[in-house]
Amino acid sequence: MNGASGSLMRAIRGPIMLITLGSLFALDYFGPYRFWRTWPLLLIVFGVMKLLERLAASSGRETTPGGPA
Amino acid sequence: MRTRSLIGPLLLILLGALLLMNTLRPDLPLFDILASYWPFLLIAWGLLRLLEIVVWRIRSRPLPPSGIGGGEWTAIVFICLIGSGLYAANQFRPWQRLGVFTSKRLEVFGRTYDYSIPEQQKPAGKAPRVLVENLRGNTRIVGADAQEIKVGGRKTIRALQESDADQANKQSAVEVSLTGEQVVVRTNQDRVTGEHRVSTDLEVTLPRGASLEARGREGDFEVLDLDGTLEITSDNAGVRVQNVAGSVRINVRRSDLIRAANVKGSVEISSGRGRDLELENIQDAVTVEGFYSGDLQFTSLAKPLRFQNPQTTLRVEKLPGQIRMDLGDFSGARLIGPVRFTTSRARDVQIDGFTNGLELSIGGGDVTLRPAQTPLAAIQVETRSGNIELALPESSQFELRARTGRGDVYNDFGPALKEEREGKLGASLSGAVGQGPLLSLSTSRGSLTVRKDTGASLPLPKKKGRADIDIVTEGGRIRVQKH
Numbered sequence: 001m002n003g004a005s006g007s008l009m010r011a012i013r014g015p016i017m018l019i020t021l022g023s024l025f026a027l028d029y030f031g032p033y034r035f036w037r038t039w040p041l042l043l044i045v046f047g048v049m050k051l052l053e054r055l056a057a058s059s060g061r062e063t064t065p066g067g068p069a
Numbered sequence: 070m071r072t073r074s075l076i077g078p079l080l081l082i083l084l085g086a087l088l089l090m091n092t093l094r095p096d097l098p099l100f101d102i103l104a105s106y107w108p109f110l111l112i113a114w115g116l117l118r119l120l121e122i123v124v125w126r127i128r129s130r131p132l133p134p135s136g137i138g139g140g141e142w143t144a145i146v147f148i149c150l151i152g153s154g155l156y157a158a159n160q161f162r163p164w165q166r167l168g169v170f171t172s173k174r175l176e177v178f179g180r181t182y183d184y185s186i187p188e189q190q191k192p193a194g195k196a197p198r199v200l201v202e203n204l205r206g207n208t209r210i211v212g213a214d215a216q217e218i219k220v221g222g223r224k225t226i227r228a229l230q231e232s233d234a235d236q237a238n239k240q241s242a243v244e245v246s247l248t249g250e251q252v253v254v255r256t257n258q259d260r261v262t263g264e265h266r267v268s269t270d271l272e273v274t275l276p277r278g279a280s281l282e283a284r285g286r287e288g289d290f291e292v293l294d295l296d297g298t299l300e301i302t303s304d305n306a307g308v309r310v311q312n313v314a315g316s317v318r319i320n321v322r323r324s325d326l327i328r329a330a331n332v333k334g335s336v337e338i339s340s341g342r343g344r345d346l347e348l349e350n351i352q353d354a355v356t357v358e359g360f361y362s363g364d365l366q367f368t369s370l371a372k373p374l375r376f377q378n379p380q381t382t383l384r385v386e387k388l389p390g391q392i393r394m395d396l397g398d399f400s401g402a403r404l405i406g407p408v409r410f411t412t413s414r415a416r417d418v419q420i421d422g423f424t425n426g427l428e429l430s431i432g433g434g435d436v437t438l439r440p441a442q443t444p445l446a447a448i449q450v451e452t453r454s455g456n457i458e459l460a461l462p463e464s465s466q467f468e469l470r471a472r473t474g475r476g477d478v479y480n481d482f483g484p485a486l487k488e489e490r491e492g493k494l495g496a497s498l499s500g501a502v503g504q505g506p507l508l509s510l511s512t513s514r515g516s517l518t519v520r521k522d523t524g525a526s527l528p529l530p531k532k533k534g535r536a537d538i539d540i541v542t543e544g545g546r547i548r549v550q551k552h
Contacts, residue, residue, distance in 0.1 A: 012123075013136055022111030064432065
């Protein structure tokens with residue numbers, strides 16, 4: 001399961017980034033925070049997704065060697 | 070088998086639907102909606118993609134190496150650029166115009182706090198010059214038999230915490246001050262630090278003789294009962310003006326409605342993009358500029374009317390009756406000319422009772438005309454594609470030159486007018502009935518009708534897609550009748 005979950009993490013990274021991006025713009029237009037203040041969240045989300053991917057991949061490597069890089 | 074995403078086809082369908090909306094209902098503010106709501110497209114796109122991946126995973130289909138491919142990211146970057154551009158161009162967006170979306174903004178973050186504005190009074194004399202500046206919010210200004218200026222109203226502030234709102238309220242205190250000979254009322258929303266939206270609904274009472282200049286960015290203006298001049302400038306405002314003795318100048322970049330009634334002075338209106346316009350009972354000259362996507366209505370104008378934008382020109386010397394105009398129709402009754410109406414758009418034109426001649430040139434559409442009385446004056450009609458019908462009083466004397474590039478001719482005036490075929494499909498009708506002015510009609514495609522006026526009123530123009538409906542009760546029943 002773990003190797004597959006690594007690839008799942010990688011596959012959903014794009015969509016999650018996209019949702020975040022859309023939300024930040026929506027927040028700019030309809031909420032109190034301007035985009036130029038919130039954009040670092042994109043980096044954070046990207047980093048977290050990467051991290052989860054690595055974690056999933058490395059925990060996968062213990063059982064199934066050669067999990068997704 | 071490689072699993073493929075549904076996003077591409079769905080985006081195409083969405084694009085097609087939007088373009089179709091734009092062609093079918095050009096009056097909807099589609100661009101405004103797009104400019105504000107495009108980020109939700111990204112969110113929907115991401116959610117859909119996420120859902121797809123989860124479904125593929127559950128069905129144990131092979132997952133794509135990355136959720137969103139390089140080409141897609143390029144498209145997204147373009148959407149972001151175009152969307153931000155649209156939004157910036159649309160900065161002062163007309164929430165009021167969007168109807169459904171408008172009443173409450175998506176208030177996900179923060180809360181709205183209400184404040185009442187403490188009432189202020191300043192002596193101002195009988196006929197002061199007054200400047201009212203309200204950047205955001207509605208303004209109502211009323212003239213009264215008094216010598217002081219009174220300011221009150223309420224404020225809504227959106228903020229995360231009440232203390233923030235309190236501070237914003239203090240910073241945006243409404244000021245009434247005397248600068249030189251001018252009384253200045255300011256709402257000071259621009260002094261607020263931080264990103265709180267302060268919207269001020271202002272109620273101002275002025276001495277009746279005041280001359281007023283009102284400025285705003287977003288919010289409606291209503292002005293009643295003034296004897297001085299009035300000037301309103303705003304980026305986005307609905308404007309209602311009633312009972313003003315001086316001249317009125319309205320300059321708005323956008324508006325959902327401009328309405329002026331009972332004005333003794335001249336009226337000058339210029340609007341970048343407006344929707345509805347109503348002018349009624351104006352005693353002096355009326356000048357209107359700009360694009361209007363809704364209904365324009367002019368009633369009882371005592372002096373010349375000039376309407377102008379790059380597509381359309383209208384001039385009428387006096388208007389005891391009424392003119393109604395929208396993007397597809399022009400109808401008028403009791404016009405004193407010479408009347409001149411030229412437009413590059415297609416419009417069905419119907420004019421009932423006009424004097425002193427007519428010059429009409431339209432990009433297409435049917436024309437139905439009935440001059441008011443004899444003796445006639447010169448009439449010149451040109452339409453690119455459409456039928457022309459001219460109903461003349463029985464005793465008319467005129468010279469006719471009518472031509473259609475393709476279509477038939479109907480003649481009520483007998484052999485004095487001679488019909489000739491022109492080419493395979495066209496026809497002309499020309500000749501003289503007594504001695505009179507030249508009536509010249511021309512259409513590239515459509516029938517020509519010159520008939521004797523039987524006194525019956527012309528059929529009302531067909532309205533596309535909607536009808537005005539009056540609801541009348543008779544003995545408790547409701548009957549719906551079309552008019």
